[in-house]
Amino acid sequence: MKRVAILAMGGTIAMVPAPGGGVVPALGADDLVKALPDLDAAITARTVRTLPSPSIGFADLVALADAVREEIAAGADGIVVTHGTDTIEETAIFLDLTVPGDTPVVVTGAMRPPASPGADGPANLFAAVKVATSEDARGLGVLVVMSDEVHGARFVRKGHTSSTGAFASPGFGPLGLVVEGEPRLRGFPRVGLTVPIGPKVEDIRVGLVTVALGDDGGLLRCAAPAFDGVVLAGLGAGHVPADMVPLVAEVAARIPVVLASRTGSGSVLRQTYGYPGSERDLLDRGLVHAGFLDPAKARVLLHLLLADGADRDRVTEAFDHYR
Ligand code: ASP
Secondary structure (H helix, E strand, C coil): CEEEEEEEEECHHHEEECCCCCEEECCCHHHHHCCCCCCCEEEEEEEEEEECHHHCCHHHHHHHHHHHHHHHHCCCCEEEEECCCCCHHHHHHHHHHHCCCCCCEEEECCCCCCCCCCCCHHHHHHHHHHHHCCHHHCCCCCEEEECCEEEECCCCEECCCCCCCCEECCCCCCCEEEECCEEEECCCCCCCCCCCCCCCCCCCCEEEEECCCCCCCHHHHHHHHHCCEEEEEEECCCECCHHHHHHHHHHHHHCCEEEEECCCCCCCCCCCCCCCCCHHHHHHCCCEECCCCCHHHHHHHHHHHHHCCCCHHHHHHHHHCCC
């Protein structure tokens, strides 16, 4: 019988009504497991955090990655992490980058709290356990299972505030589905980049700055001095207004600046546009190409690299895995 370790981090899947109104995280892994039907798997449950996911930070992710590695070392055949959906995509890429090996690691959550009609937590947890015990899930990297869809950590995004079908992998689609309780996976293998969790992981600060129409760089100008690196969520295929270019170049000369896109899908381009502020112009000025990583995921990768003392060449090389 396969052994699955369930690690709880909080989120809506673990929330109950609070006396003052609204729902707050309160349930632990043991409580969540009670919602599962009998399964052909030995389940262990461990509560790592009981947090709403907007309050999860890098120290919590380090604790989670340690717990995942411990469970794998102790013989788990698969891991399921329950997590708030707001930042699930960042936690998924963090684990993808820091937990090597082929053991399935599946992150799931819920859009509706347990006490609401049609709560989706139990179905998502069930599907996640099924995927975590599937031989076909081995080697695909960290997965996010929501609404019977199986998404790769490098692609998945939350794209809706409240729908139970809030998750998608724009431009690529899910790596598989759970059909009648059985995983049907057609995904391609993980990228395979692993970054050690460096000693500065709790100190490094990487800013995420979104560029907008008429932007004169005011936000970047204020933000840059406070950060060790910046991800620029550029317009379109990786662009900024011409007036912003001198400032972007100045910041990129001092700290790594990764160029991503605010569009939500597709890769930053490399060689199409030639105007001031275009992707060609910015890459020539030393910005690092984010590849297919969206801004939030690019920020996690840059954070891990800087915490491990990576220089600009290593940062560029790491992002090249996602071209
Ligand atoms: N705000 C919640 C959280 O991320 C949303 C959820 O879990 O669905 O913790």
